[in-house]
Amino acid sequence: MTASTAGISRTARWTMHPGYLAGALAVLAMAISGWCLSRYVPVPHWSELFVGSRTADLRLLVARYSFLPRCVVGMLAGAALGLAGTVLQHVLRNPLAEPTTLGVSAGALLSLTLASLWWPGLLDVGREGVALAGAATALLLVTAISWHRGFSSIGIILSGLLVTLTAGAITSVLTLFFGERLTPVFIWQTGNLYQDGWGSAAHLSIGLGGGALLAALIAGPLAVLDLGDEGARSVGQRPAVIRVAAMLLSSALTAVVVAEVGVVGFIGLVAPWLARLAGARTLRQRLVWGPLTGASLLWLADGCVQWLGQAGTALPTGAVTALCGTPLLIWMLSKLKEGMPAQAQGTPVAPARRARAPGAWTFAGGVALLVCCVVLSASFNRELAGWSAGSWDHVRMLLPLRAPRIAAALAAGAMLSIAGVIMQRITGNPMASPEVLGISSGALLAMVALIVFLPAATQGTQAAAATAGALVVLSIMFSLSRRASYSPDRLILTGVAMTTVLGSVVSLMIASGDPRALVLQAWMSGSTYPVGPAAAVVASGAAVVALVAMPFVARPLEIMSLGDASASSVGVDLRRYRSIVLLLCAMTTGAATLIVGPVSFVGLLGPHLARMFGFRRVRAEALGASIMGALLMSLADWLGRNVLYPNQMPAGLMVMFIGGPYFLVLMWRQKS
């Protein structure tokens, strides 16, 4: 095996058989399961579990048709996810790839949500079929888009991310508006392993059996990928075909699991790692021990959930694994050492249309457009009598309601774009942005913790918490990005993982019936609705501060993006600037998250559009990006207020509706 597949520093000094770890986990799981089983059926009566067909003893029935199948389903699902993760991490050459990376779970969840709203009968006939259809659609999209990019791993990851975000946005809107009718979907979404019969176990074992067979068939060609694309071609293999087959396998396995038990986080990520740490070196070893480790891991996790949970209030296992996965993920990140050949250098989705540097006219045009947009947004709206382009007197009357929202949208758009510019510069990654790297999730996670533990916290405390959360995640991401070996796609995957964790926390709250969950959901979708005059003033102030501060850090930022060595050679002490820049980035992200929530493409789109118009230098790019970001957000806010009038759509979701497909089309058009 070459260095290209190893992501972990090999510190193990003794050689260990990979079976030891899986075995130890399985023994532990078996002990806990046995203890749980004795709650239903005392040990002396265990033989009755399997003999004596007809019985009306409910506890025996529960053990036979609920508990035992649940253990088996846990094992099978864990094995399937472990296999999917092993294969995916191998073909994408990325130890942070997860089965959900391909957008499969998001697609399945969306189709299930749609079905339960408009065709509930379909769910009765076949929930699995509905979920599989959604998963297949998502995979098709991802495949179609990455086809143009020659199935490079960054292409796959990016399109997977975009599909996930877009499908997630649509699901959020539906949840927001039809939340009361979707409780079953939430429970499913969080990965509840409850069983009533052996049906799921049978489906899963068929799926896993097929998957294992296919994996055995393509194990040889898969191993060839270690030679790199050129090397693989030179021995007569076609890397693109191998990748397609492996991705199909991986997502089919994931779709089956998602359809049967819902989204179970982190098993597919962690199991291959553990197997490798435990000593599975070759691909064949990992293909065997990755799934087995996954099986015992999920079995153990589910056993613990059942053991600790009270009857009726049990936590969904999938959400719990996602939560427990966070510390593991951070530990794993610290272990990442050996690099893999960075595949994607340069900007993946930044077409350089204009070489000429933009002049003052371009700025003036941008500002004029922004002013037009603000005027339109304030004066031309749907009202009870229909579309109305009101007189000044009329608009003045409504301005107290509209102005704070418009101001908040402008400020948030500008701030997120500035944060995006800063992050893209310091990480040297054109896809970096507060949302993609999980900075917004960090801010939101801190606020969720605050709401749960200190419900009476003031707005100021909330802002401080949000900034602190953003700063923590930002520091982690930044220190990761400084490692020469830490490739851009790995950074993005880390951010996606953070977002997954946040999502599972919120689903956990929703599933537990916490009334605050709905508020959180509304806020997470990025709404300007609750913004009052005071918050709008604060937001605008923060945006102005960020804009004013930008020229002062522009030069250090330009130098930083050249790398540390060049920076010290021109005599600049980066340490001092670095902390200022990080603080500025955390402040803008925290403030914007506080106002509009964590999800929006603005931080990605703003800088990207600015570069498209030719703004290349940091100062010009930051200014251009903030104009673009503000324009986008205010447009989104206006659309959100009017499209479904009198119902209000959160601006953040509107941005996703615009931004997700925009990026997908961009990627589609651009051939690598």
Add this chain to the structure above:
Amino acid sequence: MTRRSFLASLLLTCVAPSVRAALGQPAATRIAAVDRAATASLLALGVRPVAVAAPGVYRAMKGFPPLPEGCIDAGYSVEPNLEVIRAVGTQLIVMEATSLHNRGALERVAPVFVLDIFGETGHADFVDQAKAEMFRLARLIGREDAAMRYWQTVQTCFAATRLRLDGYARRPIFVVQLGLGDGTILLYGRNSVTFDVMNRLGFENVWPGTTSAFGVAQVDLEQLADIPHADIFYIDFGADSQAALGALARSPIWTNLPMVRERRVYPMPPFDPLGSLPTAIQFAGSFEAALRLRGPR
């Protein structure tokens, strides 16, 4: 809402009418409702709200009393449209405690009155609580007579229903909402309208465990067997419920529950579990219908 602010608001609303009288201000007549409990309370008081959040949802969830035609739609309850509420000249906005997160935004348009029915950890004496809250609202808007009349109606309804159900066996009853094959079932208990109204009618809503502020608990199917002689009344939402029953019919645990084996599972016409006092009348009707289907034995 903290206890102190609750007491303060209680005190304020007690003196509000006298203040209003002293100032010579007319009671608010243009009132908007931003959730179902608020809408139902206003309709019961004979007030036609000038704007109602999500009237479509109110009708779909069988809100009671029925909404008259032509109420202005103020958008979904999650974010009621401030411009609409202002445009119809709203003088007062009524909400239930579950909508509290919107209070700040709505107060920029008109004063907000908060009904506490499902607030904090809920109220086991649903009927008394909803009645007290309705009277509090009635005093503020000068409709005490209507409140008094409505309370008479509620009492008459309870008395008449009790009389009609006199000969019916008093077996314990589970009121449930069927889920979709996740192995759990939504059970109505303490804090919900079902618990209190059934008690008043002399029937036992038996779920012994804890319930949420809305009076529901998610329980495993097998837990229903803890009280084997209880009947199951499921809320009949038409196609959704048929789909759920279809899924349950394949579950070995559901089919072996004593009440399922003995075919003691009955549909119950839907009622709005998130309504206010009028829901008590609506539920009493639903309950009587289900009980008649079960028969007196």
